[in-house]
Amino acid sequence: GRRLLDAPIFVLRGPERAEALSCFERVDDQIMGGISQSALVPSYDGECASFLGVVRTDGGGFCGTRSRLLSKPLNLGGYSGIYLRVRGDGKRYKLNVRTSEEVGELVYQCAFLPPAEMATVRLPFTAFRLVKRSNPVPSPPPLDPHTIYQLGVVLSRFAFGEESSNDAFAAGPFRVDIEEIGAFRDELDFEAAIDEPGAPVARSAGPPLSAGLQLWPEGEEPRRRGGLRARLLRFVFRRVRGTLRQR
Numbered sequence: 001g002r003r004l005l006d007a008p009i010f011v012l013r014g015p016e017r018a019e020a021l022s023c024f025e026r027v028d029d030q031i032m033g034g035i036s037q038s039a040l041v042p043s044y045d046g047e048c049a050s051f052l053g054v055v056r057t058d059g060g061g062f063c064g065t066r067s068r069l070l071s072k073p074l075n076l077g078g079y080s081g082i083y084l085r086v087r088g089d090g091k092r093y094k095l096n097v098r099t100s101e102e103v104g105e106l107v108y109q110c111a112f113l114p115p116a117e118m119a120t121v122r123l124p125f126t127a128f129r130l131v132k133r134s135n136p137v138p139s140p141p142p143l144d145p146h147t148i149y150q151l152g153v154v155l156s157r158f159a160f161g162e163e164s165s166n167d168a169f170a171a172g173p174f175r176v177d178i179e180e181i182g183a184f185r186d187e188l189d190f191e192a193a194i195d196e197p198g199a200p201v202a203r204s205a206g207p208p209l210s211a212g213l214q215l216w217p218e219g220e221e222p223r224r225r226g227g228l229r230a231r232l233l234r235f236v237f238r239r240v241r242g243t244l245r246q247r
Contacts, residue, residue, distance in 0.1 A: 001089045002197075002201070003128065003199075004184055004185070005138070005201075006083060006182055006202070006204065007079065008204075010182070011179075011183045012179055013047055013176050016101055017049060017210075021040060021042070022042050023050060023154070023186070024066065024067055025066060026065055027061050027225055028063045033059040033060065034056065034060025034062075034178065035059060036060055036062065036063045037063070038052065038063035038064070039052065040065040040088055041054060043177050047179075047220070049179075051065050053173070053174060054172060054176060055155055055171055062154060062157065065153055066150055066152025066153075067150050070149045073148055074145040074149075074166055075146050075147070075148075076145040076146070077146040077207075080125065080185050081109075081122060081123050081125045082095060082122075082151070083120050083122045084114075084178060085119070085180040085181075087117060087118040089170055089174055090116075091155060091166075091176075093101075093111070093113075093114065095112060095152070096108070096152040098127060098149070099149065100147070100149060107131060107150075108129065110127045110128045114176050119195055120201075122194075123192050125145050134161060135169050136161060153178070155174055157171075169173070182208070186238060205234040206240075
């Protein structure tokens with residue numbers, strides 16, 4: 001039969017919730033002039049965390065929460081994909097995975113529809129697509145699970161591409177409850193799925209994988225896209241700007 005092994009990364013319930021919440025940051029369409037707002041907070045019942053807010057289509061149409069960029073990547077090469085213990089509101093969300101330390105618009109995405117009751121949703125790495133601002137990248141390389149720098153959950157009016165609408169999206173209030181985000185190993189190849197109630201799942205021993213994560217210190221700017229040339233130009237610009245300020 002099918003054998004699964006779960007390895008928690010972020011445990012958003014119980015005594016580990018506060019530490020896990022501190023690893024996340026908000027990323028809404030306000031960065032591009034939108035007016036949507038969201039937060040990742042303890043749930044009303046105190047049992048997990050809730051990603052909630054109000055999403056508007058004026059000027060954007062998305063809300064997101066993501067882990068802060070890791071200074072050292074998470075190696076999930078021995079796993080099959082990412083799982084989420086979630087409870088939804090009928091809207092379709094996307095999980096973002098960043099495999100580079102460069103902060104840019106390229107991320108791997110996989111859409112999922114959280115069930116109405118708390119359950120485990122499994123997203124195999126093979127189901128993720130490389131996108132740039134939700135637009136699929138032609139002939140992309142497959143997701144490399146050996147270098148995971150960031151994980152995030154997004155609600156967007158777009159599916160994959162600005163010409164493709166999310167048919168399970170509605171402007172206004174939203175809420176998805178999250179108990180846990182982790183990696184899973186499965187001996188069988190399969191598509192994104194939701195566990196059946198009572199399905200046997202082994203659990204890795206020891207603390208969550210997040211216990212060993214090295215986050216970028218707050219206030220420090222992670223590496224951005226552009227390579228060595230862009231970094232040299234930014235260095236020269238800062239030197240020139242500093243010289244001008246002294247005059």
